Amino acid sequence: MAPQRESTRPLGVAVIGYAFMGKAHSHAWRNVAGYFEVPAFEQKVLVGRDADSVADAARRYGWQESETDWRKVLDRPDIDIVDICTPGWLHAEIAVAALEAGKHVLVEKPLANTVAEAETMVAAARAARARGVQSMVGFNFRRVPALALARTLIAEGRLGEIRQVRTAYLQDWLADAEAPMVWRLQKEKAGSGALGDIASHAIDQVQFLLGDTVADATGRMRTFVGSRRGPDGPQEVTVDDAVWASLSLTSGAVASVEVSRMALGRKNALRIEVFGTRGSLSFDSESLNELSVFDGAVAAAGQGFTRVLVTEPEHPYLEAWWPQGHLLGWEHSFTHEIRDFLVAVAAGTEPSPSFEDGLQLQRVLAAVAESAASGSAIVKVA
Amino acid sequence: MAPQRESTRPLGVAVIGYAFMGKAHSHAWRNVAGYFEVPAFEQKVLVGRDADSVADAARRYGWQESETDWRKVLDRPDIDIVDICTPGWLHAEIAVAALEAGKHVLVEKPLANTVAEAETMVAAARAARARGVQSMVGFNFRRVPALALARTLIAEGRLGEIRQVRTAYLQDWLADAEAPMVWRLQKEKAGSGALGDIASHAIDQVQFLLGDTVADATGRMRTFVGSRRGPDGPQEVTVDDAVWASLSLTSGAVASVEVSRMALGRKNALRIEVFGTRGSLSFDSESLNELSVFDGAVAAAGQGFTRVLVTEPEHPYLEAWWPQGHLLGWEHSFTHEIRDFLVAVAAGTEPSPSFEDGLQLQRVLAAVAESAASGSAIVKVA
Amino acid sequence: MAPQRESTRPLGVAVIGYAFMGKAHSHAWRNVAGYFEVPAFEQKVLVGRDADSVADAARRYGWQESETDWRKVLDRPDIDIVDICTPGWLHAEIAVAALEAGKHVLVEKPLANTVAEAETMVAAARAARARGVQSMVGFNFRRVPALALARTLIAEGRLGEIRQVRTAYLQDWLADAEAPMVWRLQKEKAGSGALGDIASHAIDQVQFLLGDTVADATGRMRTFVGSRRGPDGPQEVTVDDAVWASLSLTSGAVASVEVSRMALGRKNALRIEVFGTRGSLSFDSESLNELSVFDGAVAAAGQGFTRVLVTEPEHPYLEAWWPQGHLLGWEHSFTHEIRDFLVAVAAGTEPSPSFEDGLQLQRVLAAVAESAASGSAIVKVA
Amino acid sequence: MAPQRESTRPLGVAVIGYAFMGKAHSHAWRNVAGYFEVPAFEQKVLVGRDADSVADAARRYGWQESETDWRKVLDRPDIDIVDICTPGWLHAEIAVAALEAGKHVLVEKPLANTVAEAETMVAAARAARARGVQSMVGFNFRRVPALALARTLIAEGRLGEIRQVRTAYLQDWLADAEAPMVWRLQKEKAGSGALGDIASHAIDQVQFLLGDTVADATGRMRTFVGSRRGPDGPQEVTVDDAVWASLSLTSGAVASVEVSRMALGRKNALRIEVFGTRGSLSFDSESLNELSVFDGAVAAAGQGFTRVLVTEPEHPYLEAWWPQGHLLGWEHSFTHEIRDFLVAVAAGTEPSPSFEDGLQLQRVLAAVAESAASGSAIVKVA
Incomplete structure (x- = not known):
């Protein structure tokens, strides 16, 4: 699906996950427009498994609503951006679905738990990109x-x-x-x-x-x-x-x-x-x-x-x-990350690092692990 | 005037000034509830002299409204807290008026430009305190x-x-x-x-x-x-x-x-x-x-x-x-300051440092200046 | 040969080499007795290939004489200690000869250029030790x-x-x-x-x-x-x-x-x-x-x-x-090294690190080199 | 008295005092020629009050002799340089006598305990300088x-x-x-x-x-x-x-x-x-x-x-x-100090800092003390 936003309304944002990374990303969404010139957006919905906890977090972090089922969020036409802050084993499933639903996707690092998952995500990202749907993996230290x-x-x-x-x-x-x-x-x-x-x-x-x-x-x-x-x-x-x-x-x-x-x-x-x-x-x-x-x-x-x-x-x-x-703190790297992502999404340009970058990194990690499993000899990165 | 808030509604907050300190305080107001358990409050109004600029700042920093006349804010019954971030020569006038209007007051350091101004502010703070109206001067490094x-x-x-x-x-x-x-x-x-x-x-x-x-x-x-x-x-x-x-x-x-x-x-x-x-x-x-x-x-x-x-x-x-x-950054000292102020206001206890503390510091500064003006000899603090 | 010194005269010391390491060791020999309680010794002779240069260095560093042929030094009965500060490829030859001549030997690190050389040196050190002749390799950082x-x-x-x-x-x-x-x-x-x-x-x-x-x-x-x-x-x-x-x-x-x-x-x-x-x-x-x-x-x-x-x-x-x-400087690690060596020699105890320690380290270096030459796989230390 | 040395023999050196500063200076005298091109000199005599202790120190620090009466040293024609490392209250008496005896004088800082003493020393230094006898006060940090x-x-x-x-x-x-x-x-x-x-x-x-x-x-x-x-x-x-x-x-x-x-x-x-x-x-x-x-x-x-x-x-x-x-250590600042002093003495130039510099510093110290004694008001340096 192509991005659905009519150009005149603010981008609707959903974050999936409200623990450590969800909290850090929420903070960035809440503050980015206070410092940077960014496209208009709204903090629509925060998603988590426990209804009470996620409702409380949503209220505290400035989200309009909370939700327990991430799939419902993908069905909403008012959501344009999905920011995935779940543990790694959920990245692939959510990201692929979100991209297919026409949502721009930001996913926390590392892209996935395995190379295979990452490859699936890259395929989805490529297909989506052809439709103008952007994707990015969030290595926040790049924005320190x-x-x-x-x-x-x-x-x-x-x-x-x-x-x-x-x-x-x-x-x-x-x-x-x-x-x-x-x-x-x-x-x-x-x-x-x-x-x-x-x-x-x-x-x-x-x-x-x-x-x-x-x-x-x-x-x-x-x-x-x-x-x-x-x-x-x-x-x-x-x-x-x-x-x-x-x-x-x-x-x-x-x-x-x-x-x-x-x-x-x-x-x-x-x-x-x-x-x-x-x-x-x-x-x-x-x-820092x-x-x-x-x-x-x-x-x-x-x-x-x-x-x-x-x-x-x-x-x-x-x-x-x-x-x-x-001095700035650690969390501000996320503010910068969100800023760069928003600017790219609005401009229709590809944000960086891409899912391909995330996959390539996964392959390096796989090479390290393979070397470690086989006597430490040099392993070429696939 | 005594504080006017009915106990059931959130505290209404106004910040006066939107430059360096107004921006830092605004950021703190916007985020404090995301991290700390604080009494309910609303970011009601940001005050500044230039209508366009303050309107833009209000939008960016999460204030519901902007205003160019700080006196109007003091007349509003929905405002409970006035946070003064203007240059020092305006502190005394605004703070005294706000306290007399029954608003809890937070004022940036130093309390005033002169000992005389500070004394006037202390008198107002004492009178207000007797009516349950709190006041505090904001030495943010105490909250690092x-x-x-x-x-x-x-x-x-x-x-x-x-x-x-x-x-x-x-x-x-x-x-x-x-x-x-x-x-x-x-x-x-x-x-x-x-x-x-x-x-x-x-x-x-x-x-x-x-x-x-x-x-x-x-x-x-x-x-x-x-x-x-x-x-x-x-x-x-x-x-x-x-x-x-x-x-x-x-x-x-x-x-x-x-x-x-x-x-x-x-x-x-x-x-x-x-x-x-x-x-x-x-x-x-x-x-830091x-x-x-x-x-x-x-x-x-x-x-x-x-x-x-x-x-x-x-x-x-x-x-x-x-x-x-x-790591945390410099600005978070203000988040902590706002947190402590809010908690004290809600509890009806006296926040610290008080205007009296601010006056006493002013007297030390005056002693330093007096010594400097008279050959550097020791001057007792009044 | 067993150590030849009559117990009543000071230990006679020769240093071979007067460049970087020879200078550092000379400085240590010159000063050690100024700070530490050590057995009596004399700075007898400094050895180097260039007659003029070594004579000048000997004068400057407090040696009684200079010499260009290290073999002559080994023949002298008034020399009890030989301290080898030459480049690595000369270590084995000089050290083995000195030990066979009954001289206590201190040799700069690394013990030798190859494991084979180091093994020869260890054999000589063992034989000498049985006759009461001590040996040590000088890893000066141990004395920082x-x-x-x-x-x-x-x-x-x-x-x-x-x-x-x-x-x-x-x-x-x-x-x-x-x-x-x-x-x-x-x-x-x-x-x-x-x-x-x-x-x-x-x-x-x-x-x-x-x-x-x-x-x-x-x-x-x-x-x-x-x-x-x-x-x-x-x-x-x-x-x-x-x-x-x-x-x-x-x-x-x-x-x-x-x-x-x-x-x-x-x-x-x-x-x-x-x-x-x-x-x-x-x-x-x-x-440091x-x-x-x-x-x-x-x-x-x-x-x-x-x-x-x-x-x-x-x-x-x-x-x-x-x-x-x-603060102390880098060179004082050598003063400490000489102190420890002298005390051990006088006490007839084995100074540390021994040539065996030096050989074992050489084997680790060889394992690193072998791994590097064969795809970086793990190599057991021989 | 003018300097007595015949130009062909090495400068004869005496150090007065063998505690902390005497040890540091002795170390410098012992090593300076090992590193720097300096005029020829001999470590003649170390002076201290306790005969056994000073004899032991002299042996350890490389002095040819020890002595308990500093006045005897001033009478010796083979002594050209007197280096004063005693406590401050002895500086003036020894330095003045040594200068009058035609000895070049190095004295540890501060020059004296009082401005009056320092003035006496400066007078002696000026008179001696006119006869080619040099003097210097040793602020070693200048040589870090x-x-x-x-x-x-x-x-x-x-x-x-x-x-x-x-x-x-x-x-x-x-x-x-x-x-x-x-x-x-x-x-x-x-x-x-x-x-x-x-x-x-x-x-x-x-x-x-x-x-x-x-x-x-x-x-x-x-x-x-x-x-x-x-x-x-x-x-x-x-x-x-x-x-x-x-x-x-x-x-x-x-x-x-x-x-x-x-x-x-x-x-x-x-x-x-x-x-x-x-x-x-x-x-x-x-x-350092x-x-x-x-x-x-x-x-x-x-x-x-x-x-x-x-x-x-x-x-x-x-x-x-x-x-x-x-890295170098703290003590090497003294090696540099002795080097500079020796070079100046041999060249017949005035080493720095001079006794005049030492006196001027004493006057600053006196101004600080006078200010402290009178309510901290500014005091002009005499």
């Missing part, structure tokens, strides 16, 4: 101003040819072996553990920052705590707690990836270093508003990493916000 | 989680007796001598320069963190660029660019203050160090989500400043937000 | 106080069971593709590139800190600049510029290693993070006097990495030096 | 490479006109109220407390870095612990624990100074920030090898403080040392 700035610097050639990228994403919410079983530790629901959840962010950044694609990968994966307390006794943890990977990129650059949910003391640290022939840069999400940049052209006596506080009006997304030096 | 945590640690005695506090607030938006004249550089409009604008934050933090009051003060003030380009040629800068002060507190502690709008390279750095007999702590607003804490009871070999990432659910205000390690 | 402290904390169980170690050693002296050919880039002289030079430090630290051994390894290696300007035109670079490895340890812990001589902007950064079940720690050689320690037993609201300035008298080696807060 | 680099940058105009300097020197060795009485807390021996000991460093840096002089000063001083345990019961502390000062410089710049021996958790932190019209810089002695530099000419989007690791051969003093990234 410091990382958007990093990409610009690299694209402008300020770092020269990139040789080496170091990434890590370190958390510690599973460091305690007594922490109980949750769905994120069950392969059938989560697809994978740290791999899909956080290595996906790190690897997406490698490709995003360099404008390059991973050619091959090695992987090691480890589950440090193999069994956790469930409601009825111990349950097996069927996903990885930590992943190590090395990636070679089409350009010849090499990237390292280390992610863990057991890095005691690191709460949510995405760290990235990029080393090129002319310059380098460094980022740490625990200092900073980018450190090294310019190799400076004479040795003056060389060093320049800590740029990315809060100037000249920086990506910043003109909309506060005077310099007034 | 790291600083709220700092106060708790000090109040619990974790630092022992405080001996020494170091504060600085460094900005650089006036470092360029070619930057043009603005109202903030004119004494008749702004009252003072860096003193009222940013030294007020630093000194409020000293008193807030220690739960103590300044007994006497020395001051130096300097205007580095004495004249700036106005619309019709050069105009004299009649306020200070930088201030240095030393304060002795009632407890015997000594605090230093250094603030500047010409500290080239420092964008918005409020830095605080507190040294006690048992422990110490350190804060920098450029690392961090507090470094030193525990003197630890054996020498293990001593050091512990960098606490203040994003745990156990930390002040954090339970409402994101999982650990997902 | 912050890292010595780290090892103590881990050995005491303060971090619980170690799960994950992250190491990197980043330099940039080869980032410039125009930098000329040097012996360190020729496999026949240097054995390997970043692998033996700096990955050896990182991997030694992993094993040293954990008191554990590497069981298997994966490796990737990359030479980014394949040819460099030699005296007679371009010459092939036959060693690696950068290495990535993942290691599993006997305990089940996993360690990552990333080293590079092309990490533009990083001058000499050895970074180590260790994550355990009870605590974590972090080190960066660019902040600091160790950051995380204690997981602290309640969430007070958790964080404590930055310990490792300059207290209670810290390893520090009692000999300056008051707290007065 | 990062600070020497800072001075160069400022002198080159890289920061433009300096407006504002912030300095602090924070220690905590007296934070414990139970720490016993020591001579440094007795006015008759130490002259003052934190003022002469560490504020002197901070203020010297202000003048050194800016090439400017203090015109007037305010001061506050505080003794937090008024009595400490002596050998025979409580004794009064007659010096300051902490000092706050503001200084105006001849150029119009303003500098702040805050020093304390009770800043719990800060072990030895000399922090300096300099803000100019074109650039700024920042230093912290706890990161770093200087952060801000260039205001960079476009806003790329602005930030560049962290220069001051270990390049192009940096002051660094060519003599190790490859880039290999």
Whole structure:
């Protein structure tokens, strides 16, 4: 189905899911128009399984209505955009249905739990795109101003040819072996553990920052705590707690990836270093508003990493916000994501990253997992 | 007039001013209920002088209406709360009128441009309080989680007796001598320069963190660029660019203050160090989500400043937000401020800091200015 | 030959090599007795190939004599200790001869260029040890106080069971593709590139800190600049510029290693993070006097990495030096190394790390190289 | 008396004092020729009051002899240089006698305990200088490479006109109220407390870095612990624990100074920030090898403080040392100081800072103390 909106009314938006990601996206929908020039839209409906809880969340987050059946939302002609914030195993089904129903779709990362699901979604996205229906996968770190700035610097050639990228994403919410079983530790629901959840962010950044694609990968994966307390006794943890990977990129650059949910003391640290022939840069999400940049052209006596506080009006997304030096938070990356998505939808252009980008990333994750399962030897990305 | 609200309807809110502070407060009003349990309220009206601009801002920030005459708002029975975000020279007039009209009042810091104005406001606040009408001055840094945590640690005695506090607030938006004249550089409009604008934050933090009051003060003030380009040629800068002060507190502690709008390279750095007999702590607003804490009871070999990432659910205000390690921004201090104000208003308790607190701070600022004007000798706070 | 010294005279010391490492060791020999209680010794002779240069260096660094033929030194009965600071390809020959001549031997890391050489050296060391002749390989980072402290904390169980170690050693002296050919880039002289030079430090630290051994390894290696300007035109670079490895340890812990001589902007950064079940720690050689320690037993609201300035008298080696807060430099790690070696020699105990330790490390390096040469699959350490 | 050395023999050196400063200076004398091209000299004699202890120290630190009577040293024709490392109350007597005896004199900072003593020393230095006898006061921080680099940058105009300097020197060795009485807390021996000991460093840096002089000063001083345990019961502390000062410089710049021996958790932190019209810089002695530099000419989007690791051969003093990234320690500032002093003595030029510089600094300290004693009003520097 083609998009149904008459051009004169605001875009109608539905968000599916109201937990962590649903809350973050809702906040972005609620605020985006307060800062950015975006097409008119309305926060129509928030969807969740528990009627009372979702009604309460809808009220709190500024949605006109709540709903428990996402399929009903797809039938509504006043809904133009569906933003999918459910756990990963529901992404494919909802996204395909929504696209077929002519809804523009934004789906949280990673695109799906498996390559097969992602392929189905890409097929649906392509068909929809031909009808003017847009789709996007939401890697919010692309919209962190410091990382958007990093990409610009690299694209402008300020770092020269990139040789080496170091990434890590370190958390510690599973460091305690007594922490109980949750769905994120069950392969059938989560697809994978740290791999899909956080290595996906790190690897997406490698490709995003360099404008390059991973050619091959090695992987090691480890589950440090193999069994956790469930409601009825111990349950097996069927996903990885930590992943190590090395990636070679089409350009010849090499990237390292280390992610863990057991890095005691690191709460949510995405760290990235990029080393090129002319310059380098460094980022740490625990200092979210900073980018450190090294310019190799400076004479040795003056060389060093320049800590740029990315809060100037000249920086990506910043003109909309506060005077310099007034920091933004993690959630604002979603505000920027929604802004970019809305602008693209209204303009009829393809938002980025596309479902194809999401599928390609899934293939890299699959290569890492395959390598890990077979002695860590290099696996070419399909 | 006593508060007029029938208990069953939501509180009606008006914000006066829609520039920098009006935007920040509006954002807080719009989002506070999405995160915190607060009494029901409605974003009724945004007030500003330019009809078109304020109408546009009202639409963007979620206000039902806009208005150009703040007096009309005071006449409306559906308005219960007036939040004053105008430049300082308008604070007294509006606040007194609003309180007399039975509106609960939140006013941005500093309370007023002069001690005399502040005294008038305190008189009005006292009279209103007797009728159940609340008032508060908005020192938003008190609601930065790291600083709220700092106060708790000090109040619990974790630092022992405080001996020494170091504060600085460094900005650089006036470092360029070619930057043009603005109202903030004119004494008749702004009252003072860096003193009222940013030294007020630093000194409020000293008193807030220690739960103590300044007994006497020395001051130096300097205007580095004495004249700036106005619309019709050069105009004299009649306020200070930088201030240095030393304060002795009632407890015997000594605090230093250094603030500047010409500290080239420092964008918005409020830095605080507190040294006690048992422990110490350190804060920098450029690392807004961090507090470094030193525990003197630890054996020498293990001593050091512990960098606490203040994003745990156990930390002040954090339970409402994101999982650990997902940083908040500067603006969220206003969300917390509005939350605390709303809760107090609904409970009929006195919100803090009060107008009396604002007046007392004004007296400290006056002592600093008086010292600076008379050879920097110690001046007792009135 | 057994050690020849009559117990009453000071130990006679010879250093072979006077370039970078010879200078650093000489400085340590010259100063060690000024700070530490060590057995009496004399700086007898400095050995180098160029007679004038070595004579000048000997004079400057406090040696009584200079010599161009290291074999002559081994014949001298007044020499008890030979400290080998030559390039790696000379280690085996000199060390074996010195041990056979009854000299105690200290040799710079890595022990040798190949496993075969290292095995010969171990055989000689074992035979010598039976005659009371001691030997040691000099991994100086073990004597950086912050890292010595780290090892103590881990050995005491303060971090619980170690799960994950992250190491990197980043330099940039080869980032410039125009930098000329040097012996360190020729496999026949240097054995390997970043692998033996700096990955050896990182991997030694992993094993040293954990008191554990590497069981298997994966490796990737990359030479980014394949040819460099030699005296007679371009010459092939036959060693690696950068290495990535993942290691599993006997305990089940996993360690990552990333080293590079092309990490533009990083001058000499050895970074180590260790994550355990009870605590974590972090080190960066660019902040050489600091160790950051995380204690997981602290309640969430007070958790964080404590930055310990490792300059207290209670810290390893520090009692000999300056008051707290007065930083040590990189070179002092050699002073500590010489101190420990001298004390062991005098006591007739075995200094650490032994040649066996050096050989075992060489085997890990070989496993990394073998993995890198065969598709990065896991290789067991021989 | 004129210098007595026949030009052909090495300079004979004596150091008076072998405690903290005597040890640091001895280390520098022992090593300076190993790194730098300096005139030939011999470590002749170390002087101290306790015969056994000084003999032991002399042996350990490389001195040929020891001596208990400093006057005897002045009589020796083989002594050309006298380096005074005693407590401050002995500086004047020894320095004047040594200069009169024709010895070149280096004296530890501060020059003296009082302005009167310093004036006597200056008179002696002037008379000696006329006879070719040199003198210098040793503010070692001037020879920390990062600070020497800072001075160069400022002198080159890289920061433009300096407006504002912030300095602090924070220690905590007296934070414990139970720490016993020591001579440094007795006015008759130490002259003052934190003022002469560490504020002197901070203020010297202000003048050194800016090439400017203090015109007037305010001061506050505080003794937090008024009595400490002596050998025979409580004794009064007659010096300051902490000092706050503001200084105006001849150029119009303003500098702040805050020093304390009770800043719990800060072990030895000399922090300096300099803000100019074109650039700024920042230093912290706890990161001794770093200087952060801000260039205001960079476009806003790329602005930030560049962290220069001051270990390049192009940096002051660094060519003599190790490859880039290999950090120096605190003690090496003395090696550089001795190097500069030796070179000047041999060349017959005046080393810097002179006794006149030392006296001028003493007058600034006196102005701070006078201000503190009289209500903190501004006092002109005599």
